[in-house]
Amino acid sequence: MNDIAAAALPHEDVKKRCSTCSLRHLCLPLGLDQDDIKRLDEVITQRRKVSAGQHLFRVGDAFRSLAAVRAGFFKVYELGADGREQVTGFQTEGELLGLDAISGGVHRGNALALVDAEVCVIPFDRFEDLLTGLPGLQRRFHAILSASIVTSQTLMMMLGTMRAEHRLAAFLLDLSTRLGARGRSPTLLQLPMSREDIGNYLGLKLETVSRVFSQFRREGLVAVAGRAIEILDIDRLRALVSGVLRR
Amino acid sequence: MNDIAAAALPHEDVKKRCSTCSLRHLCLPLGLDQDDIKRLDEVITQRRKVSAGQHLFRVGDAFRSLAAVRAGFFKVYELGADGREQVTGFQTEGELLGLDAISGGVHRGNALALVDAEVCVIPFDRFEDLLTGLPGLQRRFHAILSASIVTSQTLMMMLGTMRAEHRLAAFLLDLSTRLGARGRSPTLLQLPMSREDIGNYLGLKLETVSRVFSQFRREGLVAVAGRAIEILDIDRLRALVSGVLRR
DNA sequence: ATCTGACCTTGACGAAGATCAAAACATACC
DNA sequence: GGTATGTTTTGATCTTCGTCAAGGTCAGAT
Numbered sequence: 360m361n362d363i364a365a366a367a368l369p370h371e372d373v374k375k376r377c378s379t380c381s382l383r384h385l386c387l388p389l390g391l392d393q394d395d396i397k398r399l400d401e402v403i404t405q406r407r408k409v410s411a412g413q414h415l416f417r418v419g420d421a422f423r424s425l426a427a428v429r430a431g432f433f434k435v436y437e438l439g440a441d442g443r444e445q446v447t448g449f450q451t452e453g454e455l456l457g458l459d460a461i462s463g464g465v466h467r468g469n470a471l472a473l474v475d476a477e478v479c480v481i482p483f484d485r486f487e488d489l490l491t492g493l494p495g496l497q498r499r500f501h502a503i504l505s506a507s508i509v510t511s512q513t514l515m516m517m518l519g520t521m522r523a524e525h526r527l528a529a530f531l532l533d534l535s536t537r538l539g540a541r542g543r544s545p546t547l548l549q550l551p552m553s554r555e556d557i558g559n560y561l562g563l564k565l566e567t568v569s570r571v572f573s574q575f576r577r578e579g580l581v582a583v584a585g586r587a588i589e590i591l592d593i594d595r596l597r598a599l600v601s602g603v604l605r606r
Numbered sequence: 607m608n609d610i611a612a613a614a615l616p617h618e619d620v621k622k623r624c625s626t627c628s629l630r631h632l633c634l635p636l637g638l639d640q641d642d643i644k645r646l647d648e649v650i651t652q653r654r655k656v657s658a659g660q661h662l663f664r665v666g667d668a669f670r671s672l673a674a675v676r677a678g679f680f681k682v683y684e685l686g687a688d689g690r691e692q693v694t695g696f697q698t699e700g701e702l703l704g705l706d707a708i709s710g711g712v713h714r715g716n717a718l719a720l721v722d723a724e725v726c727v728i729p730f731d732r733f734e735d736l737l738t739g740l741p742g743l744q745r746r747f748h749a750i751l752s753a754s755i756v757t758s759q760t761l762m763m764m765l766g767t768m769r770a771e772h773r774l775a776a777f778l779l780d781l782s783t784r785l786g787a788r789g790r791s792p793t794l795l796q797l798p799m800s801r802e803d804i805g806n807y808l809g810l811k812l813e814t815v816s817r818v819f820s821q822f823r824r825e826g827l828v829a830v831a832g833r834a835i836e837i838l839d840i841d842r843l844r845a846l847v848s849g850v851l852r853r
Numbered sequence: 854a855t856c857t858g859a860c861c862t863t864g865a866c867g868a869a870g871a872t873c874a875a876a877a878c879a880t881a882c883c
Numbered sequence: 884g885g886t887a888t889g890t891t892t893t894g895a896t897c898t899t900c901g902t903c904a905a906g907g908t909c910a911g912a913t
Contacts, residue, residue, distance in 0.1 A: 437763060441849030445763040459759060461752035467759070487745065491738045498734065504751040505708035511758030512706060512714070516684060516692040518765035519809035523900070554861065562766035564901055569862055585861075585909080602688025770870070801891065811871055816892055832879080832891075855913085862907070869900085877892070883885085 375479075376400045385453030385540065386427050387481075387499065395495050402489050403427075405480040415456065415470040415478060422460035424482045428452055431476020432551040435468045436559070446560040448510070449473075449534075449552060452541050455481075458507050473551040518562045526561040527571045528599045531581070535590060546593070550586040622726075623647045632700030632787065633674055634728075634746065642742050649736050650674075652727040662703065662717040662725060669707035671729045675699050678723020679798040682715045683806070693807040695757070696720075696781075696799060699788050702728075705754050720798040765809045773808040774818045775846045778828070782837060793840070797833040 377388050377399045388396045406429065409415050415426060415433065428450050435456065436446045447468055450456055456478065460466045490497040517526050531548070539545030550557075554572075555565040563571075572588075575581045580596055582589040590596065624635045624646045635643045653676060656662050662673060662680065675697050682703065683693040694715055697703055703725065707713045737744040764773050778795070786792030797804075801819075802812040810818075819835075822828045827843055829836040837843065 437759065439763060439767060439849065440847070443763075443767040443849070445759075445766045447759045447762055459752055459755045462749035462756065463752075467756055487741070487748070491741055491744060494734070494738055497738060497744075501734070501751070502709035504748070504755070505706055505710075508706045508751070508754055508758060509709065509714055511755060511762060512684065512692075512694045515694060515758060515761055515765060516686060516690075518762060519692045519806070520686060520690040553859090559766070565861080566863085566902085567900060570900095573862070600687070602686065602690070800889095812891080813872085813893085814870060816890095817870090820892070857910100857912075859910090860908080862905105864905085865903085867900105867902075869898105871896100871898070873894105873896080875892105875894085877890100879890075880888085882887080 375404070375406055377403060377479075380429075382427075382429065382453040382541075387455070387496075387503070390499055391493075391495050395493050398489060398493060399496065402485045403479050403481050407478050407480055409433075409472040409476045409478065411472055411474045411476075413472050415472065415476075416466045417469045418466055420466045422457060422464050422466055422483070424480045425458065425486070426456040426470075426478035426480060428454050428456065429477040429479050432473045433470050433476060434473055434552060434556055434560075435470050437468045444559055446556055448514075449556075449560065451537065455503060455507075458504060473556075514560075523561075523563055523567050524571050524574065525600055525602070526563065527557070527568060527575070528580075528596045530557065530561060531588065531590060532593070532596055532600060535593070546590040548588045548590070550588060553586075622651070622653055624650060624726075627676075629676065629700040629788075634702070634743075634750070637746055638740075638742050642740050645736060645740060646743065649732045650726050650728050654725050654727055656680075656719040656723045656725065658719055658721045658723075660719050662719065662723075663713045664716045665713055667713045669704060669711050669713055669730070671727045672705065672733070673703040673717075673725035673727060675701050675703065676724040676726050679720045680717050680723060681720055681799060681803055681807075682717050684715045691806055693803055695761075696803075696807065698784065702750060702754075705751060720803075761807075770808075770810055770814050771818050771821065772847055772849075773810065774804070774815065774822070775827075775843045777804065777808060778835065778837060779840070779843055779847060782840070793837045795835045795837070797835060800833075 377383055377386075378393065378396050380386070380388070383389070383396065388399060391399070407415075407426075409431070418438065430452060433450045433456060434446055435448050435450065436444050438444055450470075456470050457466065459468065461483070490500060517529055521529065534548055534550075535545040538548060552560075553565070554568045557563075558565045558568040561568070572581070572583050576583045580590075580592050580599075582591055624630055624633070625640065625643050627633070627635070630636070630643065635646060638646070654662075654673075656678070665685065677699060680697045680703060681693055682695050682697065683691050685691055697717075703717050704713065706715065708730070737747060764776055768776065781795055781797075782792040785795060799807075800812070801815045804810075805812045805815040808815070819828070819830050823830045827837070827839050827846075829838055
């Protein structure tokens with residue numbers, strides 16, 4: 360292979376650019392102009408595949424890069440002093456992993472691929488350097504960090520004030536919205552996580568999650584077939600979350 | 607008054623600079639060199655007093671500035687669709703308010719002064735401009751945002767997995783640490799918030815908070831006199847949180 | 854085809870914490 | 884001082900969810 364051939368971008372690489380990525384309206388590049396995205400392309404050059412059941416990172420791993428989910432689904436969870444597990448989030452396409460490790464330089468959670476997944480690697484040092492020259496990207500990054508705080512607070516609200524049925528309803532609606540924004544069906548959900556993972560995320564036991572699913576099924580809110588969930592009455596689910604329906 | 611006199615900084619203003627602020631080792635300036643802090647001083651020029659019982663901002667207020675708590679104590683809380691309240695945090699000296707409003711441009715929570723308080727106003731546009739020229743400050747700001755995510759996740763863990771006594775113990779220890787870092791007694795706590803606020807923060811009812819306080823008192827962990835709390839056995843409190851003491 | 858293991862559902866029971874109620878206590882205001 | 888008002892403590896009871904246990908379903912391995 361001669362130099363010119365080596366310099367030419369193989370087909371693979373073209374697809375790996377933010378500029379042409381199908382997720383660019385959801386991910387980091389949202390709202391940036393073409394020039395800024397080109398600069399991003401120079402920094403985000405690496406992709407990494409993570410098979411289902413594999414960890415992308417674990418607690419204590421040194422933090423060098425953020426990861427943007429390109430495909431698949433991750434769960435991020437922490438282990439308490441005595442082994443209690445708390446799932447802090449489920450991340451999918453266009454969402455960032457590792458934000459909590461920026462302070463401290465060490466990963467605080469474990470990121471496990473629930474299905475075969477792929478992430479774009481964002482070397483953080485180079486990324487921070489890039490930010491100083493690109494005010495648009497800086498604003499976008501701060502917005503992402505801030506949105507991540509908002510997400511946590513919403514979950515805190517759920518854990519602190521809601522009953523089991525409200526939590527599960529809110530969970531399904533959130534998932535529905537996020538999948539819808541990614542061009543998937545907002546009513547036909549193929550859950551990548553187990554009842555136990557859901558319960559852990561919502562502060563419930565898996566039996567309770569299962570019971571509430573059954574209750575929703577009896578009430579005609581959803582159809583349940585294992586991890587395949589169909590939302591049948593989204594308005595009533597919404598009413599449940601906003602507390603209009605007390606029972 | 608002549609020009610020179612006008613240009614000279616009145617005594618008041620000298621005290622209002624980050625460079626000389628007694629909280630600079632806790633607040634935004636942490637880890638910055640003198641030159642960077644001087645640049646901060648140019649942007650953070652305004653202070654605002656907030657009396658006990660007053661709001662610094664409310665849900666829906668336009669977001670223009672972050673606020674750094676200079677003195678006093680705030681509670682930040684959100685109201686759910688049906689009026690459920692969830693306290694998302696208690697902020698004191700050196701801590702920032704309004705981070706969750708960066709994305710969205712609108713405040714997500716209500717910030718209420720629990721005692722007479724004062725904040726330094728950080729106009730966000732000018733602050734973001736400043737960041738692009740000061741990599742050190744940028745790193746510090748990202749660390750603060752990231753740390754805020756970590757704090758939320760810690761609380762999520764508490765709400766999701768811990769029992770009432772563990773939550774209250776963790777709350778007291780957190781407060782003790784933060785007050786200690788601010789040169790106050792880490793064992794003699796004067797709580798600025800009501801039992802209801804504490805309960806709301808921890809996902810408990812005020813009666814439960816009161817009962818757990820009484821239980822701790824009977825067990826010799828703390829002395830309780832209304833809102834004045836003395837931690838008597840910090841080691842046992844710590845053991846409780848880390849799950850060593852199951853009962 | 855059947856065995857195996859992981860995951861899900863359902864039931865019975867118990868415990869933690871919420872709710873309801875009343876009294877004690879503190880604080881500010883006449 | 885005495886009264887009104889808000890906060891905290893404590894008790895009795897009820898609800899929700901967790902725990903324990905058994906059985907069912909499904910996919911992949913043998």
